[in-house]
Structure formats: structure tokens, C-alpha cells
Amino acid sequence: MLLVLSEEHKEHLSFLPQVDAAVVGEFGRIALEFLRRGTSPKIYEGAARKLGVSVEMVQHGVEGLMFLMTESSKHMISEVDFLDSVLVLGFSEELNQILLQLYLQHHAHIRSILSQLPSNQPAYHNLEWRLDVQLASRAVRQQVVPILTLRLLLSGVGDGVCARRGKVLQTDPSTLLHLISTLEGALAAMKSSHARRIFRNIK
């Protein structure tokens, strides 16, 4: 599968051959840093001053690289397809190799960043538990009620903020056994021939 680069994208990237290979490498590093932590206009300004070009050109260059990296990581294109895709840019062989290395080294990480974006449902992070025995309350003295207090930690709740949220819950021993057997059923469904057939065929 080849990437189809828009004219605008090509124009933004056309800034890259005008600078040193080392600078392109540096842009690549910045692009990945921005993908991880978000952009920072100060860095654009600093780089523009050093290179003696406009801030806009630097910004377009870096963002063009970011887009190139995310698009190719999104489709997980092969090495050959990546090189063929950037061929239309008319860059030197050396520059193409720099871009390829950047892609090969970081595509797994970029995919993991991208895969966090669409998840709007909280995801399981951890479970802490404690066995309590209720001995007395205002209404009844002398009780022996075993209770399991659980703290369920969920991560990634809304707005792309990686906030962890703990929820304190409790249950009784017989429900606990029921939960275990139900969830073991869920795990067993993974290994069923039906599920395995689907996993094998959708590739």
C-alpha cells in the first residue's frame, strides 16, 4: 500500500532538502517528541532563528514529518512501500534513508500513541483488594460478616487525559466466586474455535 501525499503536504516537506541531514534528524526527533507530548511553539521559534528561516517554514517541516510518520504508522506500510511513497518528493537517497530509519524505529511507538486516542471508555489498570469482617454496626452489635473491599483503578478517562481513577467497591464471598467463574467463562471464549477462526481470518 502506497501513501498518497497531498500537494500541500509535499510543499511543506520540500523545506527538508534545503537543510543539512543532521537538521532533518533533529526535526525528526522534535516531531516524535511533539507526538508524545504535544507541540510547543517556542521550539519552532528557536529552530527558525538558528536556521535563519521563517517560523512557519520550520513548523510546516516538522508538522509535515509528523503527518508522514503518523500516516505511514497508521497503515503500517512496509519498508518498500514507504520508500516508494516518499519517492514522489524527489528527495536524495540519503534523506529518504533518514526518513525510513525514523519510520522503522518509531512506528510501533507511534501506533501505541495513536491507539490511545479513540478509546473513550475507561480501561482496566489495576485491582487492589482487602478482606474485611464487619463486627458491629450502630444497628446490630455482634456480627461476623465477611466483606471484600475492592479498589478498581481505571485509566484514560475522557479528553485524552491519562487520569487514573480509583473506585472503591465491595462484594461478598459468594458473589466473588460467581464473578470469578463468569470471567473465566469470558477468558475461555477467547480460546473457542469460533473466536480463533475470526482472529485467523481477519488479518
Place this chain on the structure above:
Amino acid sequence: MELCESVQRGLQQLADPSVFITSCYRELLEVSYRSLLSSQADPGVLDQAELKQVEQIVLKQSHTAATTFILEAVKLNADKSTISSCLEELTFSAERIDIFYEAHQKHKKELERLLASIGRCPPHINDVSWRLQYHVKNNQVDKVNEPFYCIALNTENEGSPEDINFTCTVEQLQDLVGKLKDAAKCVEKASQM
């Protein structure tokens, strides 16, 4: 058991055969347990034919006293001798004490459960439902091809149901089940002590 003056007075009236004849006494005890155990207060609980012969005010005082006494006895898990000596002091006959104790044994467990459920506690998990899904692709990433689970914990918080939804990968579900099993093992060990 410490009882306030009005409760003591109500019980003394209940002990008096000239106010409550035996059948009336039995009926009032039944009515008292029923009014404690029914989920909704029934305003007509004292409108029993058997109780018509007792004066309304006395009936209400004795009903309040009996229910208070029953709750105290359950709360403190009072044994037979405690109940007997307490009622004896309030001029109950041996026969009436036996009738009371019999009724008390019959309803005690249920009342205990009811009283134990009073009070604040974190949401209680009652059940769990799950769905296995296969994540193929999304607008950000192609070829994801990963199975994952959607889990809903059905909890109850002070009577109102609430679902806690979350997703987890296969490894995370194994982790979750492993931790729940650890907890179950711990409960089993503790129960053998």
C-alpha cells in the same frame, strides 16, 4: 437492656392480662414483628379485629414499646436469660415470656439481616457481564487486530443500580481474574481459622 420509662410503661401494659388478653397479646407481638419486617409502613397495621378491644392509645404505646424492645434485643443479640429477666422485671408471666421468646426466635434471623443492611457502605458488586470484541481498525490506526473485553460490573449503591463499564485486554482480564482468585483464596483460608 436499658429501656426508657415510656417503653417500660408500654411493656407493663402489655404484660397486664386485664388490658391484653392472651390472644390479643399474641396478635400484638405478630403485628410488631410484621411492622418491623415489612418494607413499607402500613398505617393500618393496628386495625386488627383481635386488637379492637384494647384502647387505641394503650395499643399504640404498647406497640411502640414492643417494637423498641424487639429491636434492642436483636441489636444486642440478647439471649434467653437476658430477655426473660428483663421481661420478668416488667411483670410478665412465665407463659407470656415463653410466647415472646418463641416469636422472637422465629423472626430474629430475618431482623438481624435487615438491621445489618442499615448503614453506609461502598457500592456492592452483584454481578458482572462481559463482551468479547475484536478491534479491527479505527480512524487513527489500521490493522489493530486485537481482541479485547468490555466488562460491566453491576453494582448497587444504597438501593440504586449502577453499572461500572471498562475495557480490558486479554492479559488485563487474566490479571483481574488472578487477583480475584487470590482474594477468594484468602477468604477460604480465613474461614478455616
